Amino acid sequence: MKRLLVLIALLLPVAARAQDSAVLVADELFVTADEDLVATGNVQAFYQGTVLSAAQVTYDRESDRLSILGPILIRDARGNILTADRADLDPRLEDGLLRGARIVLDQQLQLAANRVDRLGDVSALTATAVTSCQVCPGRTPLWEIRAGRVIHDEAAEQLYFENARFLVRGVPIFWVPRMRLPDPGNERATGLLIPQVRTSDRLGFGAKLPYFVELGPSRDVTLTPYLSSRTLTLETRYRQAFLAGDIEITGAVSRDDILPDDLRGTIAAEGEFDLGRGLRLEFSGTAVSDEGYLLDYGYSDADRLESVVEVNRVDPSSLFVADLTHIRSLRDDEDEATLPPLLGSLGWERRLEAAGGTLGFGADADGFLRTERADGAEGRDMMRAGAFAEWRGDRVLRFGLLAEGQVRGDLDTYRIVDDPDHPAPFYRIAPAAAVTLRWPLVRRGASADLIEPVASLGWSGARGEEPPDEDSRLVEFDEANLFALTRFPGEDDVEEGGRLSLGLAWTRQGPGFTSAVALGRVLRTEAQDSSGASGLSGTVSDWLLSGQVDLDGGFALDARTLLADExxxxxxxxxxxxxxxxLVTLSAAYLFLPADDAEERPDVAAEWTIDAEWRPSDRWTLRAGTRYDVANDRPARAGVGFGWRNECVDVDVSAARRYTSSDDSGPSTDFGLSVNLNGFSAGRQARVTPGQCRG
Incomplete structure (x- = not known):
């Protein structure tokens, strides 16, 4: 403490004359005959977040400079580190000259130079070696850039190289006279991104060279030339952020050997905006030149493209949605004109507390337009407008019995064009009601068990003309709609008559696990005209059996099936x-669909999909995935890949095979390779602990 007080007393007049210069702390401190201040032994200097450590510091009062002897260590407020053997700096530790210096940016990128000239936020490094790899004595790093001169602009967060050579294990690979790269702290900077190498059966061997262009703080564009032996392609991505939303537009244009006489391409856009008063605008869409383009270039395997514009408002008591959708089919056996390709809907709903329960009411409208000019199902256009009101509530009865009640009424009017069976508008009224009883039974011990039998008695009917079924053809039967008033996904069909829904659920929770099993079915007074595969046809539905298991350690199993009456x-x-x-990320799924002509599926469909990733260490990642068609006993897709990284490089290698084919695109195999040099990517890579230097 005594030494510190003496130092402070000596430094006060010096600091005042130096106009807010650095503060020095050292083992020994004295003033020479020329009134120079000399600090030796464990010297530390502090100035506005910058800390300097050195063996000796001499402050020349007349020139207002610091002469420093190393080893020197400087750490600035950003966390960057600079070391040197000797230095001549101003008292602010900003301007000056350093000899035998090494700069470490963001604890990643090392710049070693014979000489560093500093002027404010700009440093000029002479005879420089740049790398983010660990540097061991007697061994060259995995990669490095050697340059005659490097300018580091701290304000712009940019590195400018002159006469630069890129070396791998000391072997020169290429030379460039000038180049610019972002420093690790720069999150958005114009420049080249990670190149990718791709080999495809359809497009041959090629490379992608993405180039990012910053157009401002809220806009950017990425241009990616894709050059191969069979295609010349330019991919683009434009992004812009607004005060009330953002948009992203991606696209590509190609000239290739697959369709040599045509210019091929695609464009996709998506975005969302806050329109005020709780309204949000959301849109997305994709257009493509031909049916096989997306598959040929690996952009997507979608067989239908949807373009949607939606305006919505959601709050705790109301909902408003308006949307317009266009669908383009890429399937070989599907006529886009009869899909229908254009659909629209409008809906409003409000809920409030009433009569001890919740009252809901609203109005909606929807319709579609087929471009096929024909009478009947292939050319039919249809519009529906309607209103509804419903009330639901629950009560707890004696012995823990829970009673739930629900009443609903729908009024719809239809207008159908190009269908002689419905020449004039018509209406339909659909009332429905249900009462559900639940009796949850709990047993507590080392694990907790909940057994819940459920019975729901319901009825629904329809009065008026029956519309053609356009939106309720694919009916699903699962736990979510076992006790619902209707199991149809749309508005056109109504589940008429009385019904009794029965279910039993058993949930068990213990140390490290949770499991659940549910069984249920529906009994009706009137036969239901649903597809056989739905499990809901006739007066008695199939049995619904489902189960879930969740274990500590990230394991989860979810399964459901429909079983016939016996x-x-x-x-x-x-x-x-x-x-x-x-260590592991695994996702596997199995799907089985029986043949059903009503669902336009003449044959059984069954497939496995598996995606797995294994991370044996922080350096290695192994990936594999497959999609296997069990019904036809053949693979649909398969892919493998591995990634390797250390403190200075990321390498990713992948191979994928698509076995399916169409009239526009056949089976194909793709190989990919990307190499990323860490240290120029704004810290987006996960840090890897460097290995130990040997010897």
């Missing part, structure tokens, strides 16, 4: 397994 035949079934922890 439980001797399996209907629609699906199962999914997920497992995720520090």
């Amino acid at each position: 439980m001797d035949a399996i209907g629609k079934s699906e199962a999914r397994v997920d497992w995720s922890n520090d």
Whole structure:
């Protein structure tokens, strides 16, 4: 403490004359005959967040300079580190000259130079070696850039290289007279991004060279030339952020050997905006020149393209949605004109507390337009407008019995064009009601068990003309709609008559696990005209069986199936397994769909999909994925890949095979390679601990 007080007393007049110069702390401090201040032994200097450590510091009062002897260590307020053997700096530790210097930016990028000249936020490094790899004595780093001169602009967060050579293990690979790269702290900077190498059966061997252009703080564009032996392609991505939203537009244009006489391409856009008063505008859409383009270039395997514009407002008591959708089919056996390709809907709903429950009411409208000019189902256009009101509430009865009640009424009017069976507008009224009883039974012990039998008695009817079924053809039967008033996904069909829905659920929770099993079915007074595969046809539905398991350690299993009345035949079934922890990420799914002409599926459909990733260390990542067509006993897709990284480089290699084919695109195999040099990517890579230097 005594030494510190003496130093402060000596430094006060010096600091005042130096006009807010650095503060020095040292083992020994004395003033020479020329009134120079000399500090030796564990010297430290502090100035506005910058800290300097050195063996000796001499302050020349007349020239207002610091002469410093190393080893020197300077750490600035941003966390950057600079070391040197000797230095001549101003008291602010900003301007001056350093000899035998090494700069470390963001604890990643090392710049070693014979000489560093500093002037404010700009440093000029002479005879420089730049790398983010660990540097061991007697061994060249994995990669480095050697340049005659490097300018580091701290304000712009840019590095400018002159006469630069790129070396791998000391072997020169290429030379450039000038180039510019962002320093690790620069999150958005114009320049070249990670190149990618791709080999494809359809497009041959090629490379992608993405170039990012910053157009301002809220806009940027990425241009990616894709050059191969069979294509010349330019990919683009434009992004812009507004005060009330953002947009992103991607696209590509190609001239290739697949369709040599045509210019091929695609464009996609998406965005969202806050329109005020709680309204949001959302849109997305994709257009493509031909049916095979997206598959040929690996952009997407979608067989239908949807373009949607939607305006919505959601709050705790009301909902408003208006949307317009255009659909383009890429399927070989589907006529786009009869899909229909154009659909629109408008809906408003409000909920409020009433009569001890919740009252909901609203109005909606929807319609579609077919471009096919024909009478009947292939050319029919249709519009519906309607209103509804419903009330639901619940009460707890004696012995823990929970009673739920629901009443609903729908009024719809239809206008159908190009269908002689419906020449004039018509209406339909659909009332419905249900009462549901639940009796949750709990047993507590080492694990907790909840057994819940459920019975729901419901009725629904329809009065008026029956419309053609356009939006309720694919009916699903699952736990979510077992006790619902209707199991149809749309508005055109109504589940008429009385019905009794029965279910039993068992949930068990213990140390490290949670499991659940549910079983249920529906009994009706009137036969339901649904597809056989839905499990809801006739007066008695199939049995619905589902189960879930969640374990500590990230493992989860979810499965459901439909069983015939005698439980001797399996209907629609699906199962999914997920497992995720520090070492493994696994996702596997199985789907089985029986043949059903009503769902336009003449043959059985069944497939496995598996995606797995194994991370044996922080350096290695192994990936594999497949999609296998079980019904036809053949693979649909398969892919493998691995990634390797250390403190200075990321390498990713992948291979993928698509076995399916269409009239526009056949099976193909793709190989990909990307190499990223860490240290120029704004810290987006996960840090890897460097290995130990040997010897």
